[in-house]
Amino acid sequence: MTMKPPSLILLILAITMPTSLTYAGQMPDRIHPLRTQAGSGGHRIPGVSCLSWRLAVETDNIRDWDLVPSSCEGYVGHYMLGHQYRKDCNAAAWAAYDYAKGLTLKKDGKDVWVFDIDETSLSNLPYYARPDNAFGAKEYNETTFKEWELEGKAPAVPAILDLYKRLLKLGFKIVFISGKSESLRSITVYNMKKVGYYTWEKLILKQTSESGTTAMVYKSKERKELEEAGYRILGNMGDQWSDLLGTHVGNRTFKVPNPMFYIA
Ligand SMILES: *[C@@H]1O[C@H](CO)[C@@H](O)[C@H](O)[C@H]1NC(C)=O
Ligand SMILES: *[C@@H]1O[C@H](CO)[C@@H](O)[C@H](O)[C@H]1NC(C)=O
Ligand SMILES: [Mg+2]
Secondary structure (H helix, E strand, C coil), X not given: CCCCCHHHHHHHHHHHCCHHHCCHHHCXXXXXXXXXXXXXXXXXCCCCCHHHHHXXXXXXXXXXXXXXXXXHHHXXXXXXXXXXXXXXXXXXXXXXXXXXXXXXXXXXXCEEEEECCECCCECCHHHHCCCCCXXXXXXXXXXXXXXXXXXXXXXXXXXXXXXXXXXXXXXXXEEEEXXXXXXXXXXXXHHXXXXXXXXXXXXXXXXXXXXXXXXXXXXXXXXXXXXXXCCEEEEEEECCHHHHCCCCCCCEEEECCCCCCCCC
């Protein structure tokens, strides 16, 4: 096998990736472009490759993890910026649509699909690709993340935006439930509409009084209130298991990949 110069491979990557998700220009240069293999293994799990680590976090076998193992930063960066993340999102969206189109909706305005926002409907990948964040291999910084949120520049996750539009056509009402703070409502609404999420039944954000509540408890409570108001949650989609576990989870749940961070 001949080794291509890294710059050529980056160029090919940049050319072949659709423009809406082209972050090659922001790729920290210490991500070695040739390291597309499974990687050398998570430093806290001897003998486990980065691919095994990613599978274990996606399946919720590994829980309560703090950071992406530093040895897997390159692997996770490649996964997120390359084709595989997009393909995995497409697969989740395809499975969701395949289920949704087979349902007979009552069309009384109460057939609901729940979506999470961050890393499900919107992507913060331009933020996480920065060297300071290193795709989750560096400590979460509340201050810089909030600054990024306030820019309102998060792109849509293309597969999820497409699914959203298809669900609307099928007659679903859309409810977004996010752990974002209520104080970010106007910028969130602006960002969502700008990238194509133009309508919803409810967009639920976390109140200050709930800031001590875990995502799983908070989201369960919001879904319970939806059901008590007569809504039927037929589908529920999120990138965290805390979006999909707990109570009142809906008839079916769909996991969007996210190997960058874990929220309880
Ligand atoms: C977060 O980032 C800012 C700006 O780079 C920095 O000043 C601050 O020390 C960081 N906070 C933490 C907890 O790392
Ligand atoms: C959704 O789940 C509820 C409770 O299990 C059930 O009664 C209902 O028939 C299900 N709806 C669909 C469309 O599968
Ligand atoms: Mg999320």
